Amino acid sequence: xxxxxxxxxxxxxxxxxxxxxxxxxxxxxxxxxxxxxxxxxxxxxxxxxxxxxxxxxxxxxxxxxxxxxxxxxxxxxxxxxxxxxxxxxxxxxxxxxxxxxxxxxxxxxxxxxxxxxxxxxxxxxxxxxxxxxxxxxxxxxxxxxxxxxxxxxxxxxxxxxxxxxxxxxxxxxxxxxxxxxxxxxxxxxxxxxxxxxxxxxxxxxxxxxxxxxxxxxxxxxxxxxxxxxxxxxxxxxxxx
Numbered sequence: 571x572x573x574x575x576x577x578x579x580x581x582x583x584x585x586x587x588x589x590x591x592x593x594x595x596x597x598x599x600x601x602x603x604x605x606x607x608x609x610x611x612x613x614x615x616x617x618x619x620x621x622x623x624x625x626x627x628x629x630x631x632x633x634x635x636x637x638x639x640x641x642x643x644x645x646x647x648x649x650x651x652x653x654x655x656x657x658x659x660x661x662x663x664x665x666x667x668x669x670x671x672x673x674x675x676x677x678x679x680x681x682x683x684x685x686x687x688x689x690x691x692x693x694x695x696x697x698x699x700x701x702x703x704x705x706x707x708x709x710x711x712x713x714x715x716x717x718x719x720x721x722x723x724x725x726x727x728x729x730x731x732x733x734x735x736x737x738x739x740x741x742x743x744x745x746x747x748x749x750x751x752x753x754x755x756x757x758x759x760x761x762x763x764x765x766x767x768x769x770x771x772x773x774x775x776x777x778x779x780x781x782x783x784x785x786x787x788x789x790x791x792x793x794x795x796x797x798x799x800x801x802x803x804x805x806x807x808x809x810x
Contacts, residue, residue, distance in 0.1 A: 642750035
């Protein structure tokens, strides 16, 4: 059974919160609403490190980037060949190559970045990394979303190499869909923030850290709004 969080109340009925729909064609009906946590894991089933690591790798390729009201679905990085007119993506990857430790940062571990400085072939960004933790911790230590955020979220400065040392090509952000324009990383504006999110319409989005203890938390942010409408039952002796 998937995890449900009850969010709206007027009447309490069978563990769900219900409200009457008044007026017009909806008169005499009740709408039940709830939030359902988005998670790639089946609730209640035991997890192991291998399963979580597999989803983490999937998460690298499934991030949704949002910045300045533009959205980039299934984002990736590639080397942009400015001398070519074709749409061939060269060196596609789902991580930032860094000029400082930890040397590589996968998309699955990033919550957001804010452009700090453009320094020639290096772009400095302040990155909120979340969660910065290995899968075995999620298996062996059940944590709520708030606990995970408190213990394993941090802001670090990353130095991203934005020019290919061998070819001179520029690092660019690509998308499989969305309204994000083709953009070189070193052409982003200092102070500009990019949020790394997930597809909020996919009930099984690969949010690799969304184990049961996390996804069942009240403050867990990735939820689908659900509702069902059904006719009200007439009580005995009701002749209307």
